[in-house]
Amino acid sequence: MATDAPALPAGLTKGKRPPGLIADRGFRILALAAGLMVLVILALIAIYTTREAWPWFSAERLGIFSDNWDPAHQHFGAGGLIYGTLLVAGVAVLLSLPISVGIALFVTDVAPERIRRPIVYTVDLLAAIPSVVYGLWALLVLAEPLASLFQTISDATASIPILSTLFANPSASGKSFMTAGIIVAIMITPIITSITREVFATVPSAQKEAALALGATRWEMIRGAVFPHSRSGMVAGTMIGLGRAMGETIAIALVIGSSPRITANIFGPGDTLASIIANQFGEASGTHRAALIGCGVVLFAITILISMAARAVVARTDRRSAGTV
Amino acid sequence: MKRITGYLRWLVPTALIVGLVPLGGAIASAVGAPAQGGSATLNGSGSTFQQPYNEAVTGAFKQKNPNVTINYSGGGSGKGRQDFSDQVVDFAGTDAPYSAADAANVKGGKYFYFPTVAGPITVSYNLSGVKKLQLSAETLAKIFQGDIKTWDDPAIKADNPGVKLPSTAITVAHRSDSSGTTQNFTGFLAAAAPTAWTLGTGSTVSWPADQQAGQGNPGVGQIVKSTDGAIGYVDFSDAKALKLKFASVKNKAGKFVAPTVKATTAAVEKAQVNADLTYNPLNAAGASAYPIASPTWILVYQNYSDAAKATALKNFLNYIYGNGQKVASQVDYAPLPKNLLDKAKAQVKQVGGTSSGSTSSAPAST
Amino acid sequence: MSASAMPLTQSTRKGRRELKNAVATALIVASFVVALIPLTFILVYVVRAGMTVFGLNFLTEDLPFSNRFEGGGIYPAIVGTLVITGTATAMAVPLGILGGVYLNEYGGHGIFARLVRFLADVMTGVPSIVMGLFIYTIWVLPRKESGLSGFAGALALGCLMLPIVIRTTEEILKLVPDELREGSYALGTRKAQTIRRVVFPSAAPGIVSGALLGVARVAGETAPLLFTIGIVSAANWNVFDGPNTALPQQIYINASVFGGFDAAQNRAWGGALALILIVFLFTLVARVISAVYARRSAAV
Numbered sequence: 004m005a006t007d008a009p010a011l012p013a014g015l016t017k018g019k020r021p022p023g024l025i026a027d028r029g030f031r032i033l034a035l036a037a038g039l040m041v042l043v044i045l046a047l048i049a050i051y052t053t054r055e056a057w058p059w060f061s062a063e064r065l066g067i068f069s070d071n072w073d074p075a076h077q078h079f080g081a082g083g084l085i086y087g088t089l090l091v092a093g094v095a096v097l098l099s100l101p102i103s104v105g106i107a108l109f110v111t112d113v114a115p116e117r118i119r120r121p122i123v124y125t126v127d128l129l130a131a132i133p134s135v136v137y138g139l140w141a142l143l144v145l146a147e148p149l150a151s152l153f154q155t156i157s158d159a160t161a162s163i164p165i166l167s168t169l170f171a172n173p174s175a176s177g178k179s180f181m182t183a184g185i186i187v188a189i190m191i192t193p194i195i196t197s198i199t200r201e202v203f204a205t206v207p208s209a210q211k212e213a214a215l216a217l218g219a220t221r222w223e224m225i226r227g228a229v230f231p232h233s234r235s236g237m238v239a240g241t242m243i244g245l246g247r248a249m250g251e252t253i254a255i256a257l258v259i260g261s262s263p264r265i266t267a268n269i270f271g272p273g274d275t276l277a278s279i280i281a282n283q284f285g286e287a288s289g290t291h292r293a294a295l296i297g298c299g300v301v302l303f304a305i306t307i308l309i310s311m312a313a314r315a316v317v318a319r320t321d322r323r324s325a326g327t328v
Numbered sequence: 329m330k331r332i333t334g335y336l337r338w339l340v341p342t343a344l345i346v347g348l349v350p351l352g353g354a355i356a357s358a359v360g361a362p363a364q365g366g367s368a369t370l371n372g373s374g375s376t377f378q379q380p381y382n383e384a385v386t387g388a389f390k391q392k393n394p395n396v397t398i399n400y401s402g403g404g405s406g407k408g409r410q411d412f413s414d415q416v417v418d419f420a421g422t423d424a425p426y427s428a429a430d431a432a433n434v435k436g437g438k439y440f441y442f443p444t445v446a447g448p449i450t451v452s453y454n455l456s457g458v459k460k461l462q463l464s465a466e467t468l469a470k471i472f473q474g475d476i477k478t479w480d481d482p483a484i485k486a487d488n489p490g491v492k493l494p495s496t497a498i499t500v501a502h503r504s505d506s507s508g509t510t511q512n513f514t515g516f517l518a519a520a521a522p523t524a525w526t527l528g529t530g531s532t533v534s535w536p537a538d539q540q541a542g543q544g545n546p547g548v549g550q551i552v553k554s555t556d557g558a559i560g561y562v563d564f565s566d567a568k569a570l571k572l573k574f575a576s577v578k579n580k581a582g583k584f585v586a587p588t589v590k591a592t593t594a595a596v597e598k599a600q601v602n603a604d605l606t607y608n609p610l611n612a613a614g615a616s617a618y619p620i621a622s623p624t625w626i627l628v629y630q631n632y633s634d635a636a637k638a639t640a641l642k643n644f645l646n647y648i649y650g651n652g653q654k655v656a657s658q659v660d661y662a663p664l665p666k667n668l669l670d671k672a673k674a675q676v677k678q679v680g681g682t683s684s685g686s687t688s689s690a691p692a693s694t
Numbered sequence: 695m696s697a698s699a700m701p702l703t704q705s706t707r708k709g710r711r712e713l714k715n716a717v718a719t720a721l722i723v724a725s726f727v728v729a730l731i732p733l734t735f736i737l738v739y740v741v742r743a744g745m746t747v748f749g750l751n752f753l754t755e756d757l758p759f760s761n762r763f764e765g766g767g768i769y770p771a772i773v774g775t776l777v778i779t780g781t782a783t784a785m786a787v788p789l790g791i792l793g794g795v796y797l798n799e800y801g802g803h804g805i806f807a808r809l810v811r812f813l814a815d816v817m818t819g820v821p822s823i824v825m826g827l828f829i830y831t832i833w834v835l836p837r838k839e840s841g842l843s844g845f846a847g848a849l850a851l852g853c854l855m856l857p858i859v860i861r862t863t864e865e866i867l868k869l870v871p872d873e874l875r876e877g878s879y880a881l882g883t884r885k886a887q888t889i890r891r892v893v894f895p896s897a898a899p900g901i902v903s904g905a906l907l908g909v910a911r912v913a914g915e916t917a918p919l920l921f922t923i924g925i926v927s928a929a930n931w932n933v934f935d936g937p938n939t940a941l942p943q944q945i946y947i948n949a950s951v952f953g954g955f956d957a958a959q960n961r962a963w964g965g966a967l968a969l970i971l972i973v974f975l976f977t978l979v980a981r982v983i984s985a986v987y988a989r990r991s992a993a994v
Contacts, residue, residue, distance in 0.1 A: 026886055027887070034796035041793060041856065041860065042809070048820065048825075051831055052824065101725065103725075132733075133969055135949075135969075139945055140740070174540065223714075252823045253917055256950070277821055280823050283506070296831075303819075310816060310819045371936075371937055399925055399926050416842060546951050569955065637839075
């Protein structure tokens with residue numbers, strides 16, 4: 004008896020598949036397949052867009068970076084578009100960052116406890132407004148007053164050397180790099196705010212309290228305990244906001260003025276990689292179409308680089324804060 | 329038991345919200361839409377110049393043929409030609425024929441140009457205090473090129489003796505999209521002011537940098553309407569609807585002619601019609617002809633895989649050449665002159681594969 | 695001498711510090727107010743301008759033949775938004791949840807899982823216009839006349855939603871304590887059963903809330919629809935057959951091309967109001983669900 008194999012539990016006969024195994028394996032395969040889909044879709048996007056854009060790359064070579072977008076003569080240099088994308092995103096981040104940091108500080112360190120949640124919800128409401136509504140508002144409400152403002156600033160700075168080139172020829176309709184930058188700034192504020200807020204919330208209260216106990220004012224506490232701890236987090240948030248600003252299409256398309264070129268005149272019309280696709284793709288053929296898809300590829304590449312950089316910075320922040328008390 | 333009801337509580341309403349709508353949609357369309365013979369959907373895109381006419385004639389046509397739905401998405405002649413070439417739409421509107429290079433890339437086989445109406449391209453402007461304006465082709469060329477920058481320029485003054493012109497800066501509005509209107513307007517400038525106009529012709533040209541760009545004819549109209557000192561080229565129907573002021577343009581005979589339907593008809597009647605029913609009424613001769621009269625066509629294939637579509641298209645075209653011509657004048661377009669109309673009617677018969685051969689050019693003229 | 699000089703310097707330095715603090719606090723409060731200004735401005739404007747056309751007629755009538763003049767309603771656009779977003783959700787949410795389940799429950803830190811996680815992150819950064827181009831090239835063009843459809847738009851929107859749902863699902867699943875899983879395994883349940891019976895019920899509210907936020911975001915997208923859905927003036931409930939229209943598209947067209955006409959402007963505002971209501975509704979439901987979830991898990 005001792006040498007016999009122990010009796011199998013009831014319901015489990017030797018050699019028969021245990022109950023539920025198929026379902027289990029099936030589910031696992033299903034989940035795996037879903038993960039695979041992401042891989043497949045992204046690979047398809049990369050392959051197809053690069054393939055469609057190839058005629059442009061081979062026709063222009065390095066000329067794709069020249070500032071010569073001229074469909075009439077079959078020249079497609081995207082230099083002006085890359086410049087426009089970077090300029091609008093840059094203006095947007097520049098305008099949005101101080102505001103976002105201010106709101107985050109307000110929520111974490113200044114506002115009374117009770118109103119923090121409602122404030123967070125309110126700012127998230129800004130994030131929920133669709134991009135086309137922002138564009139509509141910017142076009143119909145913001146553009147005209149901005150046009151007069153730009154004219155006033157332009158007249159006022161006409162004799163000041165550097166500023167006069169920046170503010171030289173304000174667009175009469177208000178459609179310009181600056182207007183696009185302003186509306187995109189409003190759009191990315193909730194994102195940067197929410198990331199910055201989360202980073203500020205991870206500051207150990209022990210450090211904050213220590214600063215206050217030593218007699219620091221609130222501002223000194225913020226400068227001494229919050230900022231140093233959150234520097235890389237803020238950088239990461241900024242870069243995420245930058246990435247979002249670069250990918251913005253519709254709101255920019257409505258107010259940028261459709262004039263691809265590299266110019267210092269930020270009150271004048273311009274164009275970005277995303278908005279030129281929205282405006283010209285429908286009618287484009289041959290090399291023009293390839294060039295527009297190529298603009299999408301360039302834009303995609305830039306956003307990947309920025310998101311990789313942001314992730315690297317975030318990873319560094321995680322490692323850093325993991326080490327702190 | 330509690331666990332299961334617990335997450336079912338979330339799952340069920342969510343599944344309802346998410347799944348019911350497309351499901352309901354599919355059911356509704358299967359149950360609701362009777363698959364009648366003769367019911368068809370025709371999708372088109374293209375010229376915004378003809379869009380006001382298309383909207384009016386489609387509305388009238390639908391009352392007679394309620395089971396034919398016609399969707400026209402505009403987007404500019406360039407888009408229309410491209411979509412038609414890719415066979416993504418059933419028909420397209422265009423104010424200019426294919427270039428030779430593009431014609432070779434049309435994928436759907438033999439196609440026809442069906443002229444529908446004609447209309448003036450206005451030179452609309454916004455200048456406070458100036459109610460009447462006359463412009464010659466040379467002056468126009470210099471304005472749109474950016475050589476003339478203010479309204480009190482001597483050239484404009486020369487065209488308008490006795491009119492007090494302010495020193496406002498000129499804001500030029502052009503099309504941002506690939507446009508048949510641009511092609512015809514620049515075609516006129518190249519024909520009437522060949523030495524002054526240097527930007528060439530085409531559905532897009534390399535406009536100077538600091539001008540304003542608008543999407544579609546109404547987009548240009550919007551810029552003119554909202555900016556003091558602005559000038560732009562807009563189709564007549566939109567310019568009227570936006571209550572813009574238009575300039576009279578000097579024609580080939582030396583007379584300043586205002587953009588009207590009558591003056592357009594005078595120009596179109598003079599134009600020579602090609603075998604494929606394309607023609608060029610720009611810079612027409614004759615004292616009363618408006619020099620910037622624009623033609624416009626609908627592109628239709630000879631063969632469609634869906635017979636109902638071919639029939640619907642033929643009915644639509646026949647309507648355009650029947651009652652549709654009366655609709656034209658109601659929306660400020662010029663109906664076709666008789667000889668062109670007859671040729672067009674004859675060409676309709678060829679849609680739907682009644683004529684063979686994909687390489688033979690247009691039908692024998694009647 | 696120095697003893698009597700000190701209180702003076704101390705108090706001026708302290709005064710300067712207090713001043714800096716006051717200025718900084720004022721700026722911080724001001725930034726919050728500055729952020730509120732565009733939000734209130736936009737919402738007030740949309741409501742005010744939208745209400746000039748809003749009403750039962752506006753919500754139930756077909757689009758007029760011409761955008762230039764008054765009349766008609768945006769019913770077809772509402773229908774289009776619902777069916778297209780609904781189809782996109784039906785495709786992306788189950789797939790995304792499964793993907794998130796894979797990443798957190800099966801994949802862990804393996805190479806493949808890390809790759810998928812990285813690619814999902816990258817995919818969230820794909821500009822929506824590029825997604826639209828992609829679907830146009832591989833779906834619409836090969837299908838010729840039957841290419842432009844609500845389904846093409848749904849594909850583009852679904853591709854946008856997928857990475858968002860995967861990431862939020864993974865984040866929520868991470869929050870489910872491992873003890874729950876281990877207890878279930880200890881009782882002999884298999885992995886799939888554990889996920890279905892133990893992990894999901896406690897993660898469901900969070901997942902649903904995340905999915906609804908994704909739906910809200912995608913319902914407002916315009917760029918992917920530009921080249922994929924065509925246009926119609928009568929409601930098309932069939933997402934697979936024929937072109938369609940959607941609220942963001944109608945707003946865009948009425949603003950960009952026809953913006954010079956007052957009737958088109960009002961229609962755009964009305965459409966914006968309708969769109970914001972839909973988006974806010976989804977966002978609100980998502981927030982309520984996650985608030986309830988937070989309270990529930992806090993109580994546990």
